[in-house]
Amino acid sequence: MGAPDLTELAASFQGRLLTDAADTAPFLVDWRGRYSGLALAVAQPDTTEDVAAVVRWCAAQRVPIVPQGGNTGLSGGGTPDASGTALLLSLARLNRVRAVDPVNNSLTVEAGCVLANVQQAARDAGRLFPLSLGAQGSCTIGGNLATNAGGTQVLRYGNSRELCLGLEVVTASGEIWNGLRALRKDNTGYDLRDLYIGSEGTLGVITAATLKLFPLPAAQMTAFAAVSSPDDALRLLALAQQQLGAALTAFELISDFCIELVERHFPELRRPLAGHSPYYVLLESSDSDGEAQATERFEGLLGEALAGEDAPGRPTAAPCITDAVLASSLAQARSLWAIREHITMAQMAEGKNIKHDISVPISSIPAFLEQVDAELERRFPGVRVVNFGHLGDGNLHYNVSPPDWGTAGHPPTDLQALQPDINRVVHDAVIEFNGSISAEHGLGQLRRDEAARYKSPVEMALMRSVKQALDPLGIMNPGKVLG
Ligand SMILES: Cc1cc2nc3c(=O)[nH]c(=O)nc-3n(C[C@H](O)[C@H](O)[C@H](O)COP(=O)(O)OP(=O)(O)OC[C@H]3O[C@@H](n4cnc5c(N)ncnc54)[C@H](O)[C@@H]3O)c2cc1C
Structure with a gap:
């Protein structure tokens, strides 16, 4: 069978169809430049009906579909393989805000809405959409839901899954399922919404969400x-947690090496505290009380942490912090967050590294780090760990860099060759501590085979049954999540 006739596809929907190599190129490589592929074409539909028309055409032609939002995913889920047989389905033009209901505290947006615009639409209605x-500035709400993205506010508000009331989905056969229910309570059978959330485009296409x-x-x-x-x-x-209760919205751990990298590559972002500490x-x-009360509570917390009290009047053996700065303006708060948000970019600027997105029970984190730091140093002397992440959720980006950065005359370490062994050390320990090898970035193609090794045969068989039931032709993002 020859290549499918694209003129028929172009006629079947109203959006754009890109086929020139220069036009399609940005869609065919992932954000980190780690994965690249080829595609028959890039389809950019404007409406849900158009998405359905594209999917129906693909199903009839048995053409694989790779959905893509903002292409910021870190597991290679939105990149097609090298065969050039897949259609890349970009949801970027499906980007309207459909409805805001401040009384119901809900917002319905199309899948291609950029997350920052969703946050702004909520703010315009005097409300907060907390995913952050x-x-x-680039990822889309469809991609966030397809990966069940986490981010910095999970501690208080939960992952993307917890922030979604309803979905509209184009199924793998090209039907439209309108599940845009703005309900907090709905126990009417299997939760299809929760199946599509986190499925990384392997079960259907998310076209809108409430x-x-x-x-x-x-x-x-x-x-x-x-x-x-x-x-x-x-x-x-x-x-x-004791002092602030539900008001505690973010709790991020950052190692000193991360700060060094940010200082080196983004000198405009200054180290917030003098001197060095192993971690920050x-x-x-985020308080519903006024500014004065919030400041008093927060200053009280930092004071007790510096003085070494578990609770007012109950001294502990040692203070838990050695120094602290409290942002006194929005601009100062933003510059503290900017340091955290530039770690990934600083690491990229420094060179290749091996990324891990792991979670273990929060109480196990110190023991996990002690064991894995020591084991990596024993097996790969001098490797450097770029450790940061959402400590409040037990989720760390425990990345590993080669030992020889910046060492003149030192032969470069072949990081690619070391990767399987380093992954094995880190991920075996994750499993030993009852953790997850992908806390928030999904499996995509990056963690697909490792997940199959660590998950039980029962769990893998159940996942395959779900895939078979919802995508019997196997056209939805093949090779991602499941082999
Ligand atoms: C600097 C930086 C920081 C990041 N920080 C975080 C973080 O803190 N927490 C976190 O969880 N992630 C983080 N990420 C990863 C990434 O931003 C998230 O995974 C995000 O949710 C991906 O959204 P996207 O629109 O870019 O999706 P894409 O990268 O386009 O796609 C991701 C996956 O979802 C599928 N998909 C996309 N849209 C749809 C759709 N409409 N229907 C069905 N499937 C779809 C794709 O096929 C692919 O498998 C970060 C990435 C970068 C570059």
Whole structure:
């Protein structure tokens, strides 16, 4: 059978169809430049009906479909393979805000809406849409839901899954399922919404979503604190949870090496505290009380952490922080967050590294780090760990860089060759600590085979049954999530 006739496809929907290599090129390589592929064409439909027409054409022709939103995914899920037989389906033009309901605290948007625009639409209605991550200026809500993205506010508001009330989906056969229910309660059978969320485009195409909104916080406090160890960071977390309760919205761990990288590649972002500490915590609270009360509570927390009290009047053996700065303006808070958000870019600027997106029970983090740091140093002397992440969720980006960066005359380490062994050390330990090898970035093609090794045969068989039931032709993003 020859290549399918694209003129027929072009006629079947109203959007754009790109076929020139120069036009399609940006869609065929992932954000990190790690994966690249080829495609028959890039289809850019404007409406859900057009998405359905494209999918029906693909199903009839048995053409694989690779959905793509903002192409910021970190697991290669939105990149086609090298065969050139797949159609890349970009949802970027499906980007309208359909409805806002401030009384129901809900917002319905199309899948291609950029996350920052979704946040703005909520703000325009006097509400908060709390999903927040470094790629928010480019990633789309469809991609966020397809990967069940986490980000920096999970501690208080949950992952993308918890922020979604309903979905509209084009199924693998090209039918439209309107599940845009703006309900907090709906126990009417299997939860199809939850099946599509996190399925990374392998079961169907998300075309719109109804999202949960929250009251805008009256006051937000941000601080950057130095801690001597992950253990002390956890003591600070416990204290902050006790003192701030649900107002604690973010709790990020950052190693000193991360700060060094940001300083080196983004010198305009200055180190917030003098001197060096092995680790830092960036913490944030969002209060419904006024500014004065929020400041008092937050200053009280930092004071107790510095003085070494578990609770007012109950001294502990040692303070859990050694220094701290509390942002005194929105601009200062933004510059503290900018440091956190530039770590990934600084790492990229420095050179290749091996990324891990792991989670373990929060209480196990110090033991996990002690074991894996030591094992990596024993097996691969001098490797450097770029460790940061959402400590409050037990999720760390435990990335590994070669030992020889910046060492003149040192032969470069073949990181690619070391990757399987380094992954094995890190991920075997993750499983030993009852964790996950992909906390928030999904499996895509990056973690597909490792997940198959670590998951039980029962779990893999159930996942294959779901895939077979919802995509019997196997055209939805083949080779991603499942082999
Ligand atoms: C600087 C930076 C920081 C990041 N920080 C975080 C973070 O803190 N937390 C986090 O979780 N992630 C983070 N990410 C990863 C990434 O931004 C998220 O995975 C995001 O949700 C991807 O959205 P996207 O629109 O770019 O999706 P894409 O990259 O285009 O696609 C991702 C996957 O979803 C599928 N997909 C996309 N749209 C649809 C759709 N409409 N229907 C069905 N399937 C679809 C694709 O096929 C692919 O498998 C970060 C990335 C960068 C570059």
